[in-house]
Amino acid sequence: EIVMTQSPATLSVSPGEAATLSCRASQGVSINLAWYQQKPGQAPRLLIYGASTRATGIPARFSGSGSGTEFTLTISSLQSEDFAVYYCQQYNIWPRAFGQGTKVEIK
Amino acid sequence: EVQLVQSGSEVKKPGESLKISCKASGYSFTTYWIGWVRQMPGKGLEWMGIIYPGDSDTRYSPSFQGQVTISADKSISTAYLQWSSLKASDTATYYCARHSFARIAVTPFDSWGQGTLVTVSS
Numbered sequence: 001e002i003v004m005t006q007s008p009a010t011l012s013v014s015p016g017e018a019a020t021l022s023c024r025a026s027q028g029v030s031i032n033l034a035w036y037q038q039k040p041g042q043a044p045r046l047l048i049y050g051a052s053t054r055a056t057g058i059p060a061r062f063s064g065s066g067s068g069t070e071f072t073l074t075i076s077s078l079q080s081e082d083f084a085v086y087y088c089q090q091y092n093i094w095p096r097a098f099g100q101g102t103k104v105e106i107k
Numbered sequence: 108e109v110q111l112v113q114s115g116s117e118v119k120k121p122g123e124s125l126k127i128s129c130k131a132s133g134y135s136f137t138t139y140w141i142g143w144v145r146q147m148p149g150k151g152l153e154w155m156g157i158i159y160p161g162d163s164d165t166r167y168s169p170s171f172q173g174q175v176t177i178s179a180d181k182s183i184s185t186a187y188l189q190w191s192s193l194k195a196s197d198t199a200t201y202y203c204a205r206h207s208f209a210r211i212a213v214t215p216f217d218s219w220g221q222g223t224l225v226t227v228s229s
Contacts, residue, residue, distance in 0.1 A: 001169065032213055034215035034216075036152075036215075036216075038152075043202055043204075043219035043220065043221060043222055044144075044152065044202070044204075044216075044219055045219070046207070046215055046216065046217045049207065049214070049215040049217075055217065085151075087151065087152050089152075089154070089215060089216075091212075091213055091214060091215055092213065094166060095154055095156075095166070095167070095168035095169065095170075096154040096157075096168075097154055098144075098151060098152040098153065098154060099151070100151045101151045101152070
């Protein structure tokens with residue numbers, strides 16, 4: 001089974017600063033990679049799909065890049081509402097798999 | 108507007124059976140894959156499996172194959188997740204979610220239910 005590994009587990013960032021989150025797949029997944037944001041007590045929300053395409057209504061400060069096995073989510077200038085847990089998910093290979101998550105916390 | 112409305116929280120004893128539901132509206136239920144995701148307390152997201160309601164084609168994660176059953180009732184646009192014998196380790200929040208493009212499973216989940224908390228305790 002494919003394994004998705006996210007790093008770091010926790011990222012401490014000051015508001016207004018940039019954040020870079022990484023996701024590595026144990027096998028190539030082309031660009032079939034999504035990023036989700038989850039806040040406490042809420043369902044996940046789709047941010048990015050196709051590795052780099054923002055979902056409807058997602059602000060431009062969120063950007064994704066990568067292909068194959070290495071992917072990055074960048075938040076260019078963190079706003080208060082961006083402090084949350086972020087998950088990557090590959091949807092290229094069965095079974096689909098999520099990474100273990102990166103918590104972005106206020107520094 | 109796409110909406111997925113899940114059934115309410117459940118408290119069950121080990122060994123009991125359970126079926127939770129996810130009522131879909133705002134789109135053609137039979138033409139989008141819909142799936143289930145587990146989140147154990149304080150933990151991450153786990154992909155359980157998906158179903159295509161149009162023909163009931165179902166795919167499971169090996170981790171959940173044989174442990175749960177995913178089904179759908181086209182007549183009432185509802186997907187289900189069921190257990191025949193619950194364990195304490197099934198305690199979790201379960202989310203249903205819809206794939207983002209019609210007929211295609213090589214897509215992410217773009218719409219999510221609100222989650223159903225299942226607590227299994229003696």
